Amino acid sequence: MSASAIMFYIVGALVLTFGILTVFTRKIFRAAVYLLLSLIGIAGIYILMDMQFVAALQIVIYVGGIVVLIIFSIFLTHSAGERLPSRLPKHLFWAVFLAATGLLLSAHVIYQFNYVASTIAPIEHSVKNIGEQLIDFRKYGYVFPFEVVSILLLSAMIGSIVIAMKTKKQ
Amino acid sequence: MKSLFQYLKEVFLGFYSLWTGLKLTLYYFTHPRKEIITEQYPENRTTTINIPERFAGEVILPHDENNKHKCTACTLCEMACPNGSIKIISVQEESEDGKKKRVLDKWIYNLGMCTFCGQCIDACPQDAIIMKNSFELSVYNRNDLVKTLNKPGSKLKEKE
Amino acid sequence: MIGFSDITKWIHDSLSSALSPGWVLASEFVLAGIAVILIVVVLVVVMIYMERKVAGFMQLRLGPHRVGPWGTMQVFADVFKLLLKESFAPNSVDKFLFNLAPILVLAVSFMALAPISWAPGLQLWDMNIxxxxxxxxxxxGVIGILMAGWSSNNKYSLLGAMRSGAQIVSYELSAGLSIVAVIAMCGSLSVHDIIMSQADGWWIFKGHLPILFAFIVYVIAGTAEVNRAPFDLAEAESELTAGYHTEYSGMQFGMFYLTEYINMVVIAMIGSTVFLGGWMPFHIYGFDAFNGVMDYIPSFVWFFGKIFMIIFFMMWFRWTFPRLRIDQLLKLEWKYLLPLSIVNVVIVAFITVMKWHF
Incomplete structure (x- = not known):
């Protein structure tokens, strides 16, 4: 086993462990921290795949943005410091049942799929190439999704400004 | 357009006011020998120490060269003192023309109770007492803190 | 003259002759890590001494001057005291997160040092981003601060952590945009490429006024990102005792203190790399004799000189300006720095497209 395979298994085990801990911890702030560590682990997997740009974006967006937002909303909730109540047996049964069904279904699909080693040359993943492809309108260009996402973000921004705006009292 | 101009003006005025402060601290930083006011006390107590004139150390009753002071024993300072650290002891004295007059006998000052508030100085109508800028006031015996400020044999200074 | 690349090559060769390739790589990782930690700790010691002297002089005091010649041993005495103190955790804190937070904060600030180019041929990891x-x-790093503030189970700590979170998340935007201005002109995210593109002049001179403006914005936002005065609301002594590290003592507090200074070093290093040419000597395009004279000054002198210049700026700000209120802080970012930097980036993009920069 090569060093990168060992690294992959270590990082993968960490991602899975922290993912499981995220779900099973009874303290909500700790859940956010475990989620954060799991997301950092995913960034590590991207780096192992030599996709540093994607890894950096993963950290900027998920760790610097989304997890901080989650933590802020946890801070603002009422009883964030207390342990969550233990689960009812009825809920537990349904949770286990649904999770097992989902796991079996995805395992079935994965084992059915016939994986073949790809012969396509790996794409060039420099920042310049990614940037050019993002605003490319020819084949394999991503300008349409890019524009759709920017319209979505713009409408979200306008919406938040409208919500936060104070009307002047007459 | 006008509001944009106002906005940019605000930014520049902000930077200008910040620069004013930065200039002053940079001046202090580049002129340490001239500007630093820290006294390295135990080392320089006999040499370069500089205690400001108006530092309120202890109350004294100045005497001139003829051993005369200005205190009329009116006890206004004693009444003004919030901690009772002043005690004026006066005696009735008869002068040549038969007039009875109150004369200072002992101006007692308890340094251990004084908070150096300076109200006695403000209260004195004759400006007889002042505050000296001495500061090494500790003694080994508590009794030494109670001082008699008028010197033995001193007299009231006549008004010119 | 022996360059740093010769030294690293010599170390690599002598290790290769003794060990197998995998162990060479592993031992080089360890050596590089130890070297970076040593350099940074020495830098931090110098900076703490410098901060106290600068603070003293600017406030008409003398600063430390009793322990050792001119007080140079004061920092070591303080560190020694911190090492001897007990790392105490109060009763009702979340012990796991409480102990994890200082380690996370410190580790993150060390991680940021990986792509820094210290001198020609002396760079740990020249990644393309x-x-x-x-x-x-x-x-x-902000997560570590939030963690520390939350797990301390103390309202001052929690308030400090929330302020710090709001502050860092918002000031990252304008710091990022001011770096984007240079990256647009230079066309690369790699530290090595950015430095090499400044061989005929630093970007702050080549890029006209927009880059100068970006530099000013960067220094302001950088000061805010490391939670230093006038943006030290996260640990405002007079209102929050010590903010998110109120409950920490001993070396756990020492880690937070160390982190603050390492973050300062990192901010100064990015600033000097991006705007002031990193280790590149001061060159003016066309003046070959002048450039030749400048080349005789060693590159690490240039690099550390620039770093300490930016650090001096930050200390100068700290001991001059009063602390901002939280609403003033957010107003400064969202109403002034961010719109101006966005306009600035547009101007820079226009200059770059027209090729007006040198």
């Missing part, structure tokens, strides 16, 4: 990596990694 160097600057983006530093900004990404330094954004993890």
């Amino acid at each position: 160097g600057i983006l990596y530093i900004t990404a990694v330094s954004s993890i």
Whole structure:
């Protein structure tokens, strides 16, 4: 086993462990921290795949943005410091049942799929190439999704400004 | 357009006011020998120490060269003192023309109770007492803190 | 003259002759890590001494001057005291997160040092997204602060952590945009490429006024990102005792203190790399004799000189300006720095397209 395979298994085990801990911890702030560590682990997997740009974006967006937002909303909730109540047996049964069904279904699909080693040359993943492809309108260009996402973000921004705006009292 | 101009003006005025402060601290930083006011006390107590004139150390009753002071024993300072650290002891004295007059006998000052508030100085109508800028006031015996400020044999200074 | 690349090559060769390739790599990792930690700790010691002297002089005091010649041993005495103190955790804190937070904060600030180019041929990892990596990694640090504030189970700590979170998340934007201005002109995110593009003049001179403006914005936002005065609301002594590290003592507090200074070093290093040419000597295009004279000054002198210049700026700000209120802080970012930097980036993009920069 090569060093990168060992690294992959270590990082993968960490991602899975922290993912499981995220779900099973009874303290909500700790859940956010475990989620954060799991997301950092995913960034590590991207780096192992030599996709540093994607890894950096993963950290900027998920760790610097989304997890901080989650933590802020946890801070603002009422009883964030207390342990969550233990689960009812009825809920537990349904949770286990649904999770097992989902796991079996995805395992079935994965084992059915016939994986073949790809012969396509790996794409060039420099920042310049990614940037050019993002605003490319020819084949394999991503300008349409890019524009759709920017319209979505713009409408979200306008919406938040409208919500936060104070009307002047007459 | 006008509001944009106002906005940019605000930014520049902000930077200008910040620069004013930065200039002053940079001046202090580049002129340490001239500007630093820290006294390295135990080392320089006999040499370069500089205690400001108006530092309120202890109350004294100045005497001139003829051993005369200005205190009329009116006890206004004693009444003004919030901690009772002043005690004026006066005696009735008869002068040549038969007039009875109150004369200072002992101006007692308890340094251990004084908070150096300076109200006695403000209260004195004759400006007889002042505050000296001495500061090494500790003694080994508590009794030494109670001082008699008028010197033995001193007299009231006549008004010119 | 022996360059740093010769030294690293010599170490690599002598290790290769003794060990197998995998162990060579492993031992080089360890050596590089130890070297970086040593350099940074020495830098931090110098900076703490410098901070106290600068603070003293600016406040008409003498600063430390009793322990050792001119007080140079004061820092070591303080560190020694911190090492001897007990790392005490109060009763009702979340012990796991409480102990994890200082380690996370410190580790993150060390991670940001990986792509820094110290001198020609002396760089740990020349990744093609160097600057983006530093900004990404330094954004993890805020989680450590939030963790410390939350797990301390103390309202001052929690308030400090929330302020710090709001502050870092918002000031990252304008810091990022001011770096984007240079990256647009230079066309690369790699630290090495950015430095090499400044061989005929630093960007702050080549890029006209927009880059100068970006530099000013960067220094302001950088000061805010490391929670230093006038943006030290996260640990405002007079209102929050010590903010998020109120409950920490001993070396756990020492880690937070160390982190503050390492973050300062990192901010100064990015600033000097991006705007002031890193280790590149001061060159003017066309003046070959002058450039030749400048080349005789060693590159690490240039690099550390620039770093300490920016650090001096930050100390100068700290001991001059009063602390901002939280609403003033957010107003400064969202109403002034961010719109102006966005306009600035547009201007820079226009200059770059028209090729008006040198």
